[in-house]
Amino acid sequence: MTLTHLNQKGEASMVDVTDKDITDRSARAQSAVAMSADAFAQLQAGNNKKGDVLATARIAGIQAAKKTADLIPLCHPLALTKVQVDFELDEANRTVNISSFCRLAGRTGVEMEALTAASVAALTIYDMCKAVDPAMVIGPTKLQEKIGGKRGHWTPENTETDT
Amino acid sequence: MTLTHLNQKGEASMVDVTDKDITDRSARAQSAVAMSADAFAQLQAGNNKKGDVLATARIAGIQAAKKTADLIPLCHPLALTKVQVDFELDEANRTVNISSFCRLAGRTGVEMEALTAASVAALTIYDMCKAVDPAMVIGPTKLQEKIGGKRGHWTPENTETDT
Amino acid sequence: MTLTHLNQKGEASMVDVTDKDITDRSARAQSAVAMSADAFAQLQAGNNKKGDVLATARIAGIQAAKKTADLIPLCHPLALTKVQVDFELDEANRTVNISSFCRLAGRTGVEMEALTAASVAALTIYDMCKAVDPAMVIGPTKLQEKIGGKRGHWTPENTETDT
Amino acid sequence: MTLTHLNQKGEASMVDVTDKDITDRSARAQSAVAMSADAFAQLQAGNNKKGDVLATARIAGIQAAKKTADLIPLCHPLALTKVQVDFELDEANRTVNISSFCRLAGRTGVEMEALTAASVAALTIYDMCKAVDPAMVIGPTKLQEKIGGKRGHWTPENTETDT
Amino acid sequence: MTLTHLNQKGEASMVDVTDKDITDRSARAQSAVAMSADAFAQLQAGNNKKGDVLATARIAGIQAAKKTADLIPLCHPLALTKVQVDFELDEANRTVNISSFCRLAGRTGVEMEALTAASVAALTIYDMCKAVDPAMVIGPTKLQEKIGGKRGHWTPENTETDT
Amino acid sequence: MTLTHLNQKGEASMVDVTDKDITDRSARAQSAVAMSADAFAQLQAGNNKKGDVLATARIAGIQAAKKTADLIPLCHPLALTKVQVDFELDEANRTVNISSFCRLAGRTGVEMEALTAASVAALTIYDMCKAVDPAMVIGPTKLQEKIGGKRGHWTPENTETDT
Numbered sequence: 001m002t003l004t005h006l007n008q009k010g011e012a013s014m015v016d017v018t019d020k021d022i023t024d025r026s027a028r029a030q031s032a033v034a035m036s037a038d039a040f041a042q043l044q045a046g047n048n049k050k051g052d053v054l055a056t057a058r059i060a061g062i063q064a065a066k067k068t069a070d071l072i073p074l075c076h077p078l079a080l081t082k083v084q085v086d087f088e089l090d091e092a093n094r095t096v097n098i099s100s101f102c103r104l105a106g107r108t109g110v111e112m113e114a115l116t117a118a119s120v121a122a123l124t125i126y127d128m129c130k131a132v133d134p135a136m137v138i139g140p141t142k143l144q145e146k147i148g149g150k151r152g153h154w155t156p157e158n159t160e161t162d163t
Numbered sequence: 164m165t166l167t168h169l170n171q172k173g174e175a176s177m178v179d180v181t182d183k184d185i186t187d188r189s190a191r192a193q194s195a196v197a198m199s200a201d202a203f204a205q206l207q208a209g210n211n212k213k214g215d216v217l218a219t220a221r222i223a224g225i226q227a228a229k230k231t232a233d234l235i236p237l238c239h240p241l242a243l244t245k246v247q248v249d250f251e252l253d254e255a256n257r258t259v260n261i262s263s264f265c266r267l268a269g270r271t272g273v274e275m276e277a278l279t280a281a282s283v284a285a286l287t288i289y290d291m292c293k294a295v296d297p298a299m300v301i302g303p304t305k306l307q308e309k310i311g312g313k314r315g316h317w318t319p320e321n322t323e324t325d326t
Numbered sequence: 327m328t329l330t331h332l333n334q335k336g337e338a339s340m341v342d343v344t345d346k347d348i349t350d351r352s353a354r355a356q357s358a359v360a361m362s363a364d365a366f367a368q369l370q371a372g373n374n375k376k377g378d379v380l381a382t383a384r385i386a387g388i389q390a391a392k393k394t395a396d397l398i399p400l401c402h403p404l405a406l407t408k409v410q411v412d413f414e415l416d417e418a419n420r421t422v423n424i425s426s427f428c429r430l431a432g433r434t435g436v437e438m439e440a441l442t443a444a445s446v447a448a449l450t451i452y453d454m455c456k457a458v459d460p461a462m463v464i465g466p467t468k469l470q471e472k473i474g475g476k477r478g479h480w481t482p483e484n485t486e487t488d489t
Numbered sequence: 490m491t492l493t494h495l496n497q498k499g500e501a502s503m504v505d506v507t508d509k510d511i512t513d514r515s516a517r518a519q520s521a522v523a524m525s526a527d528a529f530a531q532l533q534a535g536n537n538k539k540g541d542v543l544a545t546a547r548i549a550g551i552q553a554a555k556k557t558a559d560l561i562p563l564c565h566p567l568a569l570t571k572v573q574v575d576f577e578l579d580e581a582n583r584t585v586n587i588s589s590f591c592r593l594a595g596r597t598g599v600e601m602e603a604l605t606a607a608s609v610a611a612l613t614i615y616d617m618c619k620a621v622d623p624a625m626v627i628g629p630t631k632l633q634e635k636i637g638g639k640r641g642h643w644t645p646e647n648t649e650t651d652t
Numbered sequence: 653m654t655l656t657h658l659n660q661k662g663e664a665s666m667v668d669v670t671d672k673d674i675t676d677r678s679a680r681a682q683s684a685v686a687m688s689a690d691a692f693a694q695l696q697a698g699n700n701k702k703g704d705v706l707a708t709a710r711i712a713g714i715q716a717a718k719k720t721a722d723l724i725p726l727c728h729p730l731a732l733t734k735v736q737v738d739f740e741l742d743e744a745n746r747t748v749n750i751s752s753f754c755r756l757a758g759r760t761g762v763e764m765e766a767l768t769a770a771s772v773a774a775l776t777i778y779d780m781c782k783a784v785d786p787a788m789v790i791g792p793t794k795l796q797e798k799i800g801g802k803r804g805h806w807t808p809e810n811t812e813t814d815t
Numbered sequence: 816m817t818l819t820h821l822n823q824k825g826e827a828s829m830v831d832v833t834d835k836d837i838t839d840r841s842a843r844a845q846s847a848v849a850m851s852a853d854a855f856a857q858l859q860a861g862n863n864k865k866g867d868v869l870a871t872a873r874i875a876g877i878q879a880a881k882k883t884a885d886l887i888p889l890c891h892p893l894a895l896t897k898v899q900v901d902f903e904l905d906e907a908n909r910t911v912n913i914s915s916f917c918r919l920a921g922r923t924g925v926e927m928e929a930l931t932a933a934s935v936a937a938l939t940i941y942d943m944c945k946a947v948d949p950a951m952v953i954g955p956t957k958l959q960e961k962i963g964g965k966r967g968h969w970t971p972e973n974t975e976t977d978t
Contacts, residue, residue: 003205003216004294012215012291012873016897018839018918024344031302042166052175053166055544058338059399060236063552066395066403069881071230071283072290073223073874077881077894079403081433082342103344105433107896111297112290119282119301120234127235127275128175131167134274134309135319138282139194139302146297156298175547179571181513181592187670218870221664222725226878229721229729232555236548240555240568242729244759245668266670268759270570270594329531329542330620338541338617350833357628368492378501379492381707384827385888386562389715392884392892393560397609398616399549405892407922408831429833437623438616445608445627446560453561453601454501457493460600460635461645464608465520465628472623482624501710505734507676507755558718562711566718566731596733596757655857655868656946664867664943683954694818704827705818712888719886723935724942725875763949764942771934771953772886779887779927780827783819786926786961787971790934791846791954798949808950 005074014074017107025148026082026103029114031122031141033096039133040094043125053128054087054096061085061121065102065113075112080104083113085121096125099144109149115141168237177237180270188311189245189266192277194285194304196259202296203257206288216291217250217259224248224284228265228276238275243267246276248284261285262307272312278304331400340400343433351474352408352429355440357448357467359422365459366420369451379454380413380422387411387447391428391439401438406430409439411447422451425470435475441467494563503563506596514637515571515592518603520611520630522585528622529583532614542617543576543585550574550610554591554602564601569593572602574610585614588633598638604630657726666726669759677800678734678755681766683774683793685748691785692746695777705780706739706748713737713773717754717765727764732756735765737773748777751796761801767793820889829889832922840963841897841918844929846937846956848911854948855909858940868943869902869911876900876936880917880928890927895919898928900936911940914959924964930956 007013035043043053062083069077082103090097100117102110122138129136146154170176198206206216225246232240245266253260263280265273285301292299309317333339361369369379388409395403408429416423426443428436448464455462472480496502524532532542551572558566571592579586589606591599611627618625635643659665687695698705714735721729734755742749752769754762774790781788798806822828850858858868877898884892897918902911915932917925937953944951961969 002295003209003292005219005291006209006215010209010215011901012219012870012877014877014895014898016918018896018920046166046169046173052169052173052544052547055338055541056168056175056236056548058541059545059548060234062338062340063396063399064234067230067234070878071223071227071234072287073219073878074290076896077403077892079405079432079894080340081344081402083340086337103342105344106894111293112286115286115289115301119286122304123275123278123282124235126278127237128168129166130274132165134306134314134317136305137302138278138304139300141285141301141304142299143297151297154297174575175544175551177551177569177572179592181570181594215870215873218664218867219874221867222871222874225664225666226722226725233552236552239570240566240729242568242731242758243666244670244728246666249663266668268670269568328621329535329618331545331617332535332541336535336541338545372492372495372499378495378499378707378710381704381827382494382501382562382711384704385708385711386560388827388829389885389888390560393556397549397553397556397560398613399545400616403892405894405921406829407833407891409829412826429831431833437619438612441612441615441627445612448630449601449604449608450561452604453563454494455492456600458491460632460640460643462631463628464604464630465626467611467627467630468625469623477623480623500738501707501714503714503732503735505755507733507757559715562715565733566729568731595731654947655861655944657871657943658861658867662861662867664871698818698821698825704821704825708820708827708888712886716886719882723875723879723882724939725871726942763945764938767938767941767953771938774956775927775930775934776887778930779889780820781818782926784817786958786966786969788957789954790930790956791952793937793953793956794951795949803949806949 020107022105022107023148024105025109027111027114027146028144029100029118030144031098031118033122033125033136033138035094035129035136036133037094039129042132043129044089057121057124058085060124061100061117064120065117068113068116072112076108078104078106080113085117098122109146111143111146183270185268185270186311187268188272190274190277190309191307192263192281193307194261194281196285196288196299196301198257198292198299199296200257202292205295206292207252220284220287221248223287224263224280227283228280231276231279235275239271241267241269243276248280259288272309274306274309346433348431348433349474350431351435353437353440353472354470355426355444356470357424357444359448359451359462359464361420361455361462362459363420365455368458369455370415383447383450384411386450387426387443390446391443394439394442398438402434404430404432406439409443411443424448435472437469437472501563509596511594511596512637513594514598516600516603516635517633518589518607519633520587520607522611522614522625522627524583524618524625525622526583528618531621532618533578546610546613547574549613550589550606553609554606557602557605561601565597567593567595569602572606574606587611598635600632600635672759674757674759675800676757677761679763679766679798680796681752681770682796683750683770685774685777685788685790687746687781687788688785689746691781694784695781696741709773709776710737712776713752713769716772717769720765720768724764728760730756730758732765737769750774761798763795763798835922837920837922838963839920840924842926842929842961843959844915844933845959846913846933848937848940848951848953850909850944850951851948852909854944857947858944859904872936872939873900875939876915876932879935880932883928883931887927891923893919893921895928900932913937924961926958926961
């Protein structure tokens with residue numbers, strides 16, 4: 001494999017997907033925000049009531065998935081048919097785990113959309129909790145699963161790409 | 164400290180900064196993309212010639228800093244006066260280290276802008292190298308330094324917030 | 327019927343329309359701006375000449391229809407194939423009546439696009455006339471007709487939803 | 490008063506505010522969404538738990554205030570220092586009342602930002618409840634109060650503009 | 653002079669304007685669209701009535717000026733205080749002449765905003781007339797005048813930059 | 816032919832393309848930036864090393880193609896499947912020649928996308944070199960070729976439209 005987003009002269013180039021089939025494609029990505037005990041306690045308390053931290057981060061992630069082609073220069077504009085962002089509070093590690101899911105009937109994969117949704121949801125949690133703890137750490141952010149397209153069903157465990 | 168982005172009912176609220184002074188504020192953030200030996204070698208080869216991977220990621224990061232208020236729901240729109248994105252190739256760890264810097268004469272800090280720039284630069288590197296290695300890992304993404312505003316000079320080491 | 331934009335936990339969720347058929351869908355919406363005699367007279371005088379109030383509001387409404395998925399968090403991005411915004415001056419009531427029409431061959435309806443076009447056209451009329459009358463009233467804004475999708479041909483009179 | 494957004498030839502023109510003073514300006518606007526008993530009951534039930542309808546509409550309204558200059562052609566881009574969106578459930582009238590507040594230290598008023606926030610919050614409530622009741626009615630949308638600038642303190646009752 | 657938008661390594665860099673004074677800055681730019689006799693006659697006929705070609709192009713140009721920092725990667729976001737777009741029909745040359753004007757009290761010049769306004773107004777005229785004449789030619793697009801900042805009053809005739 | 820973007824009353828109108836076939840469509844456009852000897856020499860020197868002027872302009876052009884429907888009021892939103900921007904340094908004329916190419920399987924042509932990409936790439940070159948030469952001239956910007964749709968294969972030489 002080579003870097004498909006560069007032409008033979010090394011210049012940035014949007015891949016031509018005009019002739020690819022329209023198929024069902026989906027992707028899952030994950031990110032996380034690790035924080036101090038104090039920040040985690042406040043976020044958790046809010047979530048048990050009606051506190052809007054995770055509701056806001058969920059909306060931010062969904063909106064960001066729709067902006068992917070505007071953020072990532074060589075991404076194709078895609079008419080996403082499903083975006084979902086979920087959170088899980090890991091108390092032992094004072095961490096919010098984020099998972100995102102995007103789906104499309106289209107000509108190219110939606111992994112960048114899923115990664116962008118997870119990343120912006122994480123940034124939003126950071127923004128809303130930073131008054132309590134500016135030292136929060138975001139990541140690891142990575143692809144969990146990709147279905148559709150020439151790789152078929154990809155997961156980090158099920159790949160022959162990385163040698 | 165409490166979560167300043169929620170009101171007393173737990174609802175999302177943009178902080179009122181109207182009465183804060185206009186002062187010189189800046190922030191540095193970092194992120195990273197760890198990849199396979201094959202992907203790293205191709206990125207490195209491209210960078211030695213004229214390959215546009217890092218040039219594209221740099222532009223994406225700078226543009227994203229300017230979109231922060233559009234991405235992060237409770238961020239104030241800011242007229243950034245400086246955005247910079249730098250890369251360092253860490254061959255031993257097959258990792259691209261990303262650092263971002265934002266500056267502003269304004270009423271509120273620019274740490275979200277710096278974190279957004281670093282995050283989107285990382286996503287762009289992922290996008291441009293994913294054909295070779297979809298299992299790349301982004302992060303840790305975190306704030307390195309913040310100058311100006313009520314905390315003065317903040318670094319992860321120089322903070323009394325996290326207990 | 328239930329609120330389709332919430333999952334079982336009450337969390338915001340973009341409906342998955344991947345498996346819906348691509349069909350011809352359209353929607354009409356209306357809004358209105360009621361104003362003082364003075365403001366209405368000036369708007370009317372301008373319209374008889376070449377005054378750009380309604381031309382500007384028409385463009386703003388058309389552009390807004392294209393931004394619907396960016397404005398309304400759970401709307402799907404849609405490749406609209408037709409947007410139209412029309413105005414009627416109701417002299418007796420010193421009111422500008424606005425009607426909008428959107429059309430699409432797609433997997434989901436375009437009523438939000440039509441409502442957004444009408445709303446933003448109304449806001450633009452308000453903006454351009456507010457120096458004369460800041461007390462103008464916008465609305466009622468509502469859906470007039472929807473064709474395509476599982477409800478078939480919907481009008482406010484022809485519905486069994488509202489009990 | 491005349492229509493300030495048209496020049497002498499009747500052409501659209503952005504008012505020149507370069508020489509106006511930077512002062513503290515704020516505005517409040519209102520809108521409303523009236524719906525069927527069924528839709529109102531579901532929205533109310535969700536709000537008592539953790540249902541995200543109003544949280545989503547609040548975020549949409551705040552984000553829309555920041556997009557005002559992109560939506561309304563002759564609005565100046567403004568660095569808003571505060572945006573707030575509140576809801577009140579009026580059970581007797583099966584109506585969600587929306588109020589918005591925007592503030593700025595700047596050269597021009599923020600009434601369009603407040604009106605845009607209220608309008609887009611209303612459209613978002615419509616979107617999230619339309620599966621239950623597509624016949625909901627949005628409005629009246631209007632300015633409630635404006636402070637700062639040449640009119641001083643304006644309210645609908647305290648105006649000599651409308652003759 | 654050197655290329656200020658590259659650092660010493662030749663990498664793209666947004667100039668740091670934090671420490672520059674806030675002064676009154678303005679710029680004028682021009683563009684033009686030359687077309688066939690048929691297209692020009694139709695545009696002219698429309699303009700004499702109420703045809704919206706030039707009204708639409710004017711709005712597009714004004715809106716584009718506000719989007720400059722989103723379009724041109726190293727431009728700073730600016731809170732423009734005035735944007736104006738004017739047209740002149742040159743019958744002898746079957747050409748629409750476009751002139752734009754932008755103004756700002758700020759830390760950096762507005763020539764890119766004026767050039768962007770003129771360019772997008774030209775593209776909009778092309779779009780609206782292309783059914784009649786796809787061979788229209790846009791340009792020359794250039795800066796006419798710039799006031800404020802370190803060059804003082806710049807015009808193409810009054811410059812010592814170009815050697 | 817008549818101006819298809821105006822209705823019979825002369826009002827702006829987005830053409831209804833719902834019933835047009837989805838076919839393979841592409842377009843090529845060109846623009847150019849002529850500059851002083853000094854500016855051209857610096858740009859050329861940078862290009863031989865790793866200077867990011869053309870890399871930045873390329874990204875700006877690609878991103879702008881994706882924003883066309885947001886910039887040009889009556890353009891339909893399109894899911895472009897390919898965008899390419901190329902540069903050629905014409906030393907004799909101290910000019911950067913720009914060519915752009917867009918492709919789509921869709922219901923309407925992509926000439927506006929190609930023209931927008933070329934225009935914004937030109938504006939970006941202007942921005943990055945203006946410190947050395949503010950008197951640069953952009954243009955001529957024009958369509959070079961269009962394939963697909965009712966005109967079939969159009970080039971400036973192969974047209975019967977312009978009489």
